[in-house]
Amino acid sequence: MPDMTDNPRREGDVYKTVVAGGHRFSLRYGYYEDFERNRGEPVVIYPDLLGAPMYSTDGFRLVTAIQDVCDSFEARGAVEEDACCCDCRFYRNSRSCIDICTCELNREK
Numbered sequence: 001m002p003d004m005t006d007n008p009r010r011e012g013d014v015y016k017t018v019v020a021g022g023h024r025f026s027l028r029y030g031y032y033e034d035f036e037r038n039r040g041e042p043v044v045i046y047p048d049l050l051g052a053p054m055y056s057t058d059g060f061r062l063v064t065a066i067q068d069v070c071d072s073f074e075a076r077g078a079v080e081e082d083a084c085c086c087d088c089r090f091y092r093n094s095r096s097c098i099d100i101c102t103c104e105l106n107r108e109k
């Protein structure tokens with residue numbers, strides 16, 4: 001098994017590629033804010049799908065698993081205080097880090 005200390009993650013490295021709703025996302029390591037550079041290793045950077053909405057080819061909104069919930073949130077089960085989209089029953093696949101929100105209220109108008 002490879003030792004991560006031999007191969008530390010570096011800013012710009014690809015974490016994984018995700019295909020969702022007809023879009024391809026290359027998730028890379030990086031920093032959300034400049035001041036975070038002094039705090040350690042880079043983290044996985046997710047697209048800001050709240051600030052810059054994207055939709056599947058059939059009009060469903062794309063969301064990240066860690067995105068803040070919207071007013072249509074409905075818990076999939078017991079949820080901690082800081083619920084995210086992956087905790088919502090409208091998030092199609094809770095194992096994916098980016099997926100479709102199946103809520104009709106969030107569909108592209």
Ligand code: SF4
Nearest residue numbers: 069070085088101103
């Ligand atoms: S999955 Fe959709 S409905 Fe559920 S909280 Fe996220 S954006 Fe809202």
